[in-house]
Amino acid sequence: MNRENIYFPHLAQITRILPQIEDHKLFGLTFVDKSMKDNFSYRPGQFVELSIIGTGEAPISISSSPTRPGTVELCVRRVGRVTNALYNLERDDLVGIRGPYGNGFPVEELEGNNLLLVAGGLGMAPLRSLLWYTLDNRERFEDVTLMYGAKIPDEMLFKYELLSLLDRPDLRCMLTVDKDEEGIWPAHIGVVTTLFDQIEIDPSTTYAAVCGPPVMYRFVLEELLKRNLSKDRILMSLERKMKCGVGKCGHCAIGYKYTCLDGPIFTYWDAINLPELI
């Protein structure tokens, strides 16, 4: 549309709105321009700048998998100005999208390995992309394990979709909640790190992909290191206030890295060398 202007968004139509948990909805977006719709491709772990024309832009990670083209899915928490404006829109309304931005998960490097996905809270939003990418290319990966923890059952994203994966033979799907006061939860109870006792990690053939709130990292990283997983096999999707998405505006600069280009996927090795990263 406008290749010279790197800040110019493409218009997309809201084609689906699926409520998840309180103040979290999954928006399905389809580009108005047919060639954008057909050709928009991305890597799991990448993000877009979502804009509500007249309100502004916000960086949102992509929750759908590139293996299912046509619709881009964004799981959006209603929290700021832009996301509140998005919640006021309805099906068929138009939004703007720039991207995809960021490095995404190094999926080619992960092929042939065991994968351990560890998510906490809203951290499932970017990992869902990697999860479906992996399941849709199942033969390219060895054992795949998902560990996802939410505070209570009502705060688990993609709950029914994930519960339906519990019986899948080619995925070890471990879902947990910190508390279940109503006694309705059919799976594990306890913080996500309590799941680690149930699995074996072969450090030579395993990659871990971790995403969650800042408090979660410390405990999960500790568990992974205890099991001898090397720091460059621990991948983390980190949050920063990415504004331009193209390494110019400075908002997401950490050390000499720009989260929007060098990240948002960083290894734990990067994190040790970049203060302020987590």
Add this chain to the structure above:
Amino acid sequence: MEHRTLAGDGLPALIDELIKKGMRVIAPTQRNGDLAFGQVSSSAEAVLDYFLCKRSAKEIVFPRTEAILGFDRSGGEVKVEPPSMQFPETVVVGARPCDAASLPILDHIFTWDCDDELFTRRREATTVIGLTCTTADNFCFCTSVGLSPDNTAGSDILLTQLEDGQFFVEVVTDKGEKLAAELGELFREGGDESARQKAGEKARALVTRSVDVSKAKGWLDDHFDDEMWESWMTCLGCGACTFVCPTCHCFDIVDEVQGLSGHRCKNWDACTFWHFTVHASGHNPRDVQYKRYRQRILHKFRYYKDRFGVTLCTGCGRCSRHCPVGIDIAEVLETAAGSAAS
């Protein structure tokens, strides 16, 4: 490239000739009581016997606010329009070397990975005639960052006034040569190179402040958590330093609405503002002011150098001159360099 000479009273004629040729001329001029870079419609509006403008020359290629798209929702449906990417031929007359030098430094950030054509097209359309300094104050420290009051970096032509009042016309780039050729009649062929040397030495002697920036960087490289940073907590987070700075380039993207239409704008922002890194969730990775001030210093003297090979500072001293609580950037560097020594 062939050097030339301009008569001592030739600057006004040069400006008027450029305007006559249809170029947009930007020079230091009075704007609301301050000296600022602005378009002049005749040489009478230009002030060239000056020290520095309050704000830097960066806004010529990176305006404080510029539209990146126009939008209109009056018809019910959203319509978006890209802005014009055509920029007029512009000549900046009289930029001081610390202002001119910021342009090639900014090229790195606006062209790495992908080009920000709002910047690059303005830059391509702009020719810079620099002017060697004749005054300096105690905040100036350009000679500590590899520049000098007679440095040609970023200038396409550099004018240096010689002892006899004439200007030595140093043609630095092809763009400068093209402009000099067009202004042929104003310039005399050849120039007194030894007088130019002498004037340069005199200009360099004006800058008495000296900091060992590479020693300071050595300290900055491994003292992220040093307690010195907390002692700079006096920083108010007002952002004045970043707005007057020739190399600070952080910006925000903001929708500015009038009724049902408006513009999405690229507006200057500052890493020293508390909201610069705050997430929608409320989490702020730089939660207190000293961390934000530390980011400004480290970005300038460590990170930008590590990433792009150049220091993000021209030593103009504006940030120190305008800081409401008197933080002096050279003093911060002196402290860092001093700590490295001890």
